[in-house]
Amino acid sequence: MSIQVGDRIIETDAEGYLINPADWSEEVAEALAAQQSAEDRVQLTDTHLGLIAYFREVYAENETHPSMHQLVMTLGKQHGEHFRDRKEYEAFLYRLFPKGPVLELCKLAGLPKPTEALAG
Numbered sequence: 689m690s691i692q693v694g695d696r697i698i699e700t701d702a703e704g705y706l707i708n709p710a711d712w713s714e715e716v717a718e719a720l721a722a723q724q725s726a727e728d729r730v731q732l733t734d735t736h737l738g739l740i741a742y743f744r745e746v747y748a749e750n751e752t753h754p755s756m757h758q759l760v761m762t763l764g765k766q767h768g769e770h771f772r773d774r775k776e777y778e779a780f781l782y783r784l785f786p787k788g789p790v791l792e793l794c795k796l797a798g799l800p801k802p803t804e805a806l807a808g
Contacts (some may be wrong), residue, residue, distance in 0.1 A: 693719045705794070705801050712798025719794050724787075736784060736796070739763070743797040751776075753802040756790050 689700045693715050704720060707711060718738055721732045743765060746754045754762075758776050759781065772775040786791040796804050 691716070691719045691723060695755060701801075703795075703801065706798045707798070709798050716794045716798060724792065724795075733798075739784070739789075739793055740797045743793045743799060747797070747799050753790065753794055759789060 689702060689704065691700060692698070693713075696711075696752075698716055698719070701707060704723060706716070714737070717737075718732055721736070743754060746752075746758075756778070760778050775780050775798045783791040792800055793801065
C-alpha cells in the first residue's frame with residue numbers, strides 16, 4: 689500500500705504503518721489521518737498533534753512505544769486538558785482515537801506497530 693503526500697509516494701504496510709519511519713513528517717501524519725478519517729472521521733487537532741509529538745519523543749528516547757498505562761498515568765496530568773480520573777482520561781483518548789489510542793498514535797507518529805501488550 690501507499691499514500692501520496694505532495695509529489696511523494698510513501699509506502700505503508702497493509703494496516704497503514706510506514707515501511708520507512710524516516711518518511712514521517714507532519715504532512716505524512718495529516719495524510720494518514722485523512723486516510724483514517726474515511727473510516728472513523730478522525731480530524732487532526734492540536735491535541736492530536738501534541739499526542740503524536742509525545743509518542744515520537746518517548747520513542748526517540750526509549751526506543752519503545754509508550755503503553756496505554758503510561759499514557760494515562762503521565763500525559764493526562766502534564767499536557768492539555770487535566771483529568772482527575774484515569775477512566776475519564778482514557779475515555780477522552782478513545783474519543784480522539786476510536787480504534788485504540790496507542791495503535792492510532794503509533795501509526796500517525798510514523799512508528800512501528802506496537803505489540804498487543806503495549807496497545808491495550
